Amino acid sequence: MSRRDVRRLVGVPVVAALAVILAAGILAGPEFGEFHGAYGQMLNRVAVPERHTTNVVTSIVFDYRGVDTMGEEFILFAAVVGVVLLLRDEREPGRDTRGDDVQSDGIRMFGVAMVGPVLLVGLWLAAFGLVTPGGGFQGGVVIAAAVVIVYVTVGYRQWRRFGRERLLDPFEGLAAAAYVAVGLAALVAGSAFLRNLLGNGETGTLLAGGSMSVLNWAVAIEVAAANLVLFTEFLESYVVPHIPER
């Protein structure tokens, strides 16, 4: 089509110019490997004694820059609300009589065997996020993956036991609210919003970091529930129109 050819013709030089400008901008910055930003270096030294968490990145996400994380979490929430508004329409939840079960026994056994370990890995990633690499964001997606394995390997009918909207929506909203509630609790206690309230535990243990652990778990539940709601919405808008009207 001539419209697409016009787009291609105009697109190549324009995008090339954009890329060249971007490259010039990057070259004007510091040399690779020679960036000595003071904020980062200071945090590297200070985070472990102050906050007792050995994972400096997680302590930045949940404590030093906790407000940014709150903003990101609400981007997540808003995007999920947008998807729900777009894709959810009037449906009765009881019409799950599709013969959609996975036939192969090998796949079902594999699924059953994998759900437990994957859930465990997700919980471990979320729980130990303050100590080793990981955290609420990573662990939350893995937890959502563990629940989705049920759908992928076993079948639609079993998935409906977990994938109900009524079950997942409250989790997501509550987790998002919990994050803000912890921050407001700090306000109520007389210091700044989202200030670390609870005492810092021992370095390198699970209880380290005070209110960071609570925020960590709130984010893990939020991310897992958000991903599951997304998946449910996409799936429902796919599967449901195929049920024959009777």
Added chain:
Amino acid sequence: MSILTAIVVAWIFGVGVYGAVVSRNLIHLALCLSVSQSSTYILLLTVGYRHGAGAPIFKGVELGTPAVDPVVQALTLTDIVVGVTVTALILALALDVHRDAGSVDPDEIAELQG
């Protein structure tokens, strides 16, 4: 070395934008936008790198060993997970357009007015 960074980041970004411009399919468009987004992750992380430094995790490693900048990593890691959700929103928009207009081709949709 920063020539390499500039070329890689600008190339990936440019390819993503070009793919979005000439796309024939709205789903392909959403994925191209996410490619452009991933170029910013690479840029952020290469800005924070220090030669000969380790990861900013100090379990079992004594304090004071040089580590790369942790602030950019914090920004990037939340961004990646949230970027998936935003891409899902774009895909939901594409599905909605498909439901109304019957096709996911941007050219065809522009011609079906109302």
Added chain:
Amino acid sequence: MALTLDPLRQIVVSSLYGLLLVILFVILQAPDVALSMLVVSSVAYPLIVLIAISRTRRGGGGAR
């Protein structure tokens, strides 16, 4: 990857690209970011994109 026009092929390429980015992030000494990217590009992305593709292929009608 943007030059692969068929979305189905694009997902496979995109998962490989995600893996490549994970290796890059590990080399850049960023294990948290590598974990994020790994989980997202192997679990979250293919799921939603595959469902979106199958939904727009079938056109919302007919038996599966």
